[in-house]
Amino acid sequence: MADPLLRVDGLTRRFGDLTAVDGVSFEVRRGELFGLVGPDGAGKTTTLRMLAGVLSPTTGDALFDGISMARDPERAKPRFAYMSQRFGLYADLTVEENLRFYADLHLVPRAERPARLERLYRFSNLEPFRGRLAGKLSGGMKQKLGLSCALIHQPELLLLDEPTFGVDPVSRRDLWLIVHERVEQGVTAVVSTAYMDEAERFDRLALLHQGKVLAVDTPAALQASLPGEILEIRTDRVREAREAASRLPAVRRAAIFGDRLHLTVPSAADAPGVEAALRQAGFEPREARPIPPTLEDVFIERIAAAEAA
Amino acid sequence: MSAPVAVEVEKLTRTFGDFVAVDAVSFAVEAGEVFGFLGPNGAGKTTTIKMLTGLVPPTSGTGTVAGLDIRRQGREIKRRIGYMSQLFSLYADLTVEENIAFFSGLYGVPRARRAERRDWVLEMAGLQGQRRRLTGDLSLGWKQRLALGCAVLHEPPVLFLDEPTSGVDPISRRSFWDLIYTLAAGGTTVFVTTHYMEEAEYCHRLALMNRGKLIALDTPASLRAGLREPLLEVRASDGVKAVEALKGAPGVAEAGLFGRAVHVTLKDVEAAGPGRLAGLLRERGIAVESVEPIEPSLEDVFIALVEQAGGAPVD
Numbered sequence: 338m339a340d341p342l343l344r345v346d347g348l349t350r351r352f353g354d355l356t357a358v359d360g361v362s363f364e365v366r367r368g369e370l371f372g373l374v375g376p377d378g379a380g381k382t383t384t385l386r387m388l389a390g391v392l393s394p395t396t397g398d399a400l401f402d403g404i405s406m407a408r409d410p411e412r413a414k415p416r417f418a419y420m421s422q423r424f425g426l427y428a429d430l431t432v433e434e435n436l437r438f439y440a441d442l443h444l445v446p447r448a449e450r451p452a453r454l455e456r457l458y459r460f461s462n463l464e465p466f467r468g469r470l471a472g473k474l475s476g477g478m479k480q481k482l483g484l485s486c487a488l489i490h491q492p493e494l495l496l497l498d499e500p501t502f503g504v505d506p507v508s509r510r511d512l513w514l515i516v517h518e519r520v521e522q523g524v525t526a527v528v529s530t531a532y533m534d535e536a537e538r539f540d541r542l543a544l545l546h547q548g549k550v551l552a553v554d555t556p557a558a559l560q561a562s563l564p565g566e567i568l569e570i571r572t573d574r575v576r577e578a579r580e581a582a583s584r585l586p587a588v589r590r591a592a593i594f595g596d597r598l599h600l601t602v603p604s605a606a607d608a609p610g611v612e613a614a615l616r617q618a619g620f621e622p623r624e625a626r627p628i629p630p631t632l633e634d635v636f637i638e639r640i641a642a643a644e645a646a
Numbered sequence: 647m648s649a650p651v652a653v654e655v656e657k658l659t660r661t662f663g664d665f666v667a668v669d670a671v672s673f674a675v676e677a678g679e680v681f682g683f684l685g686p687n688g689a690g691k692t693t694t695i696k697m698l699t700g701l702v703p704p705t706s707g708t709g710t711v712a713g714l715d716i717r718r719q720g721r722e723i724k725r726r727i728g729y730m731s732q733l734f735s736l737y738a739d740l741t742v743e744e745n746i747a748f749f750s751g752l753y754g755v756p757r758a759r760r761a762e763r764r765d766w767v768l769e770m771a772g773l774q775g776q777r778r779r780l781t782g783d784l785s786l787g788w789k790q791r792l793a794l795g796c797a798v799l800h801e802p803p804v805l806f807l808d809e810p811t812s813g814v815d816p817i818s819r820r821s822f823w824d825l826i827y828t829l830a831a832g833g834t835t836v837f838v839t840t841h842y843m844e845e846a847e848y849c850h851r852l853a854l855m856n857r858g859k860l861i862a863l864d865t866p867a868s869l870r871a872g873l874r875e876p877l878l879e880v881r882a883s884d885g886v887k888a889v890e891a892l893k894g895a896p897g898v899a900e901a902g903l904f905g906r907a908v909h910v911t912l913k914d915v916e917a918a919g920p921g922r923l924a925g926l927l928r929e930r931g932i933a934v935e936s937v938e939p940i941e942p943s944l945e946d947v948f949i950a951l952v953e954q955a956g957g958a959p960v961d
Contacts, residue, residue: 370905376815377786475687505686505841506948507958510902517903521886531813534844534945538905546815571867576831592820593827595680595850595866633816633844640817 347397372542389419417494424483428472443490477508652835655709669858682849728797731808738782753800767795787818
C-alpha cells in the first residue's frame, strides 16, 4: 500500500490466559475513514488502546507515520486524538469551558480559537448549550462535546472508540457529520462500532471477531464477496416457512425479519424455484426479490467460514 | 382473522408540571406481535413504558396490558409482564441454574412448577449444556439468552425488551431473535425499545414517537415505502462543498454526508432531478461522479419523520 499513515503489524495483547487481540494486521491510508467493526469482546477497544499508545502490545506494533506506538507513543501524541468510551469531560464545567480547557491543554493559539469553536459548534449543534454544565447534557450531546474537545487541536489522526454507543439516531447523525467533515478536510480516522448498519459509512473496514481480523476491505467489496444472493420473501406462517425453506437444497441460510424471510441462495435465478417449492409446501410466498446483502450478512458468512476452517 | 389485543392505550397522557411527556398516544398491539418502540431521547418512550408497566400513573387517558387496567391494576400488571434490559443484572457468581432458581422465586413461580419451567428455559435458550457454569463465564450472547429466559419464567403474556441484542455478534443476534419469534408464536406479545435500526428491522410493526406524540405506526416495509421524500445519492469530488451547494438548492429538503457520498432528500422531484443537481454542482466547479436514487434505510425514514414532526426535542 502506498504510504499508509498507520501500519498495524501482528498486534497481539494477552491478559492472563485471554488473548484479547490476536495477530491483528492492517494499514490505514492518509485521509481514510477506517472502521473497526465487531461485536462486544471482539477486541476493538484493546486494539484502539494499543493504537493510541496507552496499552502496550504483548507482541507486534503499530507504526504511526513511522513512529512506534509500542515504544515511543509520546512522540506521536500531539498529532492524534483518542476518544475512549469514558472520555474525560468536566461535569462541573460548561460546554464552552470544556472546549476552552482542551484548547489550553493542547496549546491552541488564541487567535485561532474563535474560528475553531465556530466550526465545531456548527457541526455539533451544541452552540445553544454553550453555557450548560457538561454534567447536565444528554448522552448524545456529551458524546458530541467529547468529540469536539478531541478535535480542538486539529489532529491528523482520530481514534474513536464506539462514539455512537447508546446514542439516539438524531444525535448519531450529528456525530457522524462531525467525523465526515474532518475526513473531507484530509484527517484520517479509525472508528470502532458494534453496529453493522454504521459500517457502510467507512471507506474500508476490518471485521473483528474474537480478537482476530476476519476481513479488511471496502464495504462494497465485502458485500460483493458474499457468495450467492439474498432473496427477500414475504410469507404467512413465517417460522414454519423458514423451516421448510431451510430444507431446500438451494437455500444455504434462512433468517426471519418480521413477516419476511431472507434466504441465501446461489443466484437470483433460484427465486422462482424457491417460491414454487414454498407454495407446494402450502405457504403463500409473495413479493420475492433479490436484496443487496448487508454487512451483517457478510459478517455471518465470514464467521461461519472462520469457524469451519 | 385478528388476534386478541394484548396492549391497548387510548389518548394516554402524562404531564410533569408544564411538560407534556406523553401527549394523547393511542395504539393497540395484538397478542403474538413483535412491536418496536422508537424515538429520539426525550421523545416520551420511557414514560410510556413506565405507564404500561404500572410504574407511573397516567395524567389522563386509559390503557390495558394483558387485560389489566394500567390505572388501577399496576401491581397485578407487574406480575404479568417480563422485563429485560441490557442492564439486566444476572448474578455473575451464580450458576445458570442458580440464577433461574433465584428468579423463579422472585417472580413467584409456584414450587411445583419450578423444575418444569427451569427445564423449559434451559431448552428454549439452548443452555442445557451450560447449566452448572458460572454465569459470569458465559459469553455475552449466552448471558442475553439466559436473561431472556429468566424474564419469561413466570410465562408473562407481555414482554418488554430494551435494546436486547445490543453489542452481540450477528450470529448470536439472529438466534436470539429466533427465540423472540418462538415466544411470539406462542402468543407472547413482545415490546422492543431500541435506538438501533438493525433491531427495528426484526419487528412486525414499529411505533415512532417524537415530542410526546406518536408520529408513525406501521410495518418496517411500509414505513420505508411511505417515505414521501425521495432520496438521491451523490458522489462528488468534494463532499463538504457538495453538501453546502445542495443545502437550500431548489427542491432539496436536506443534504448530508454519508461516508464519502452525499445523501440528498428531495421535496420537489421536478425542481431537483438528478440532472439538475449534477448541473448545479458542476457550475460550482465540483466534479460529479454519479447521482442515483437509492432505497431509504429505516434510519433515513426515522430521521425524515422526526424532522417532519418538528425535529428532535432539545433537552
